[in-house]
Amino acid sequence: MPSLGRLHLITDTRPGRDPLAVLRAALPVARAELVVQVRVEDDATDREAYELAQRVVGLCRPYGATCLVNDRLHVALAVAAAGGHVGAEDLPVAAARRVLGAGAVLGATAREPGGAAAAVAAGVTYLGVGPCHATTTKAGLPDPIGPEGVRAVAGAVDVPVIAIGGVTVASVPALRAAGAYGVAVVGALSASPDPARTTAELIEALTC
Ligand SMILES: Cc1ncc(COP(=O)(O)OP(=O)(O)O)c(N)n1
Ligand SMILES: Cc1ncsc1CCOP(=O)(O)O
Ligand SMILES: [Mg+2]
DSSP, rough: OOOOSSSSEOOOOSOOOOHHHHHHHHHHHHHGGGEEOOOOOTTTTTTHHHHHHHHHHHHHGGGGGGEESSHHHHHHHTTTSSSEOTTTTSSSSSHHHHOTTTTTTTEEESHHHHHHHHHHHHHHHHEEEESSHHHHSSSSSOOHHHHHHHHHHHHOOOSSSSEESOOOOHHHHHHHTTTOOOEEEHHHHHTOOOOHHHHHHHHHHHEE
16 A cells, blocks of 8 residues: 555635634644645635645645645646545546656545446546545535445455545544545534544544
8 A cells, every 4th residue: 555644634615614724733633644635615716726725735744744636636736736636527537647647646536346446547546435424515426335335445446445425533443444544524624623633533543
């Protein structure tokens, strides 16, 4: 397995959220185990995405944390992020790999073994697999696949599987038992009254 962080914190840029405050709380706890994925709302401008990503890259650097950019790979390149994440409505994996280059971290979304194997063949570094559980963070998703869906994908590929969708501290053990290498969260940290503590609990559950 590559040295990819196990805790993926996806920025929550919905109104009233403070993604940089959450990141400042999580970084000193998770350090190099943290992968921060800069994800902005669809109607955000590229300039807004760029400015947030630039801040995130700067905050991650002293901790050895990894910054990725969701969807907007030109923003990833512009801020010298470590890579990006693409899904079904974004650039195809092979095209994303060409854009980012051979050394970049490239994630893609998968929910079943066939799609996962195709993404691996096309050059992904890791797979974001889900939604594992119900989530209120993103609308229009298919039904949750649960730990058994994660198990099916993890058994079919040899890249790290990052479970996403409604992940909480309590759900991490079952996801790990199903073969997840790590987890990606929005609400578990963004809505936590104590993001530093929740980060510590997530890291403990992911590395024990
Ligand atoms: C780690 C991880 N897994 C899945 C996703 C979802 O990506 P996508 O399907 O492209 O949906 P959007 O996030 O772009 O709305 C992800 N971002 N990260
Ligand atoms: C972007 C995305 N893709 C699948 S689930 C999801 C949102 C995950 O957010 P949360 O951790 O709050 O359920
Ligand atoms: Mg996408």
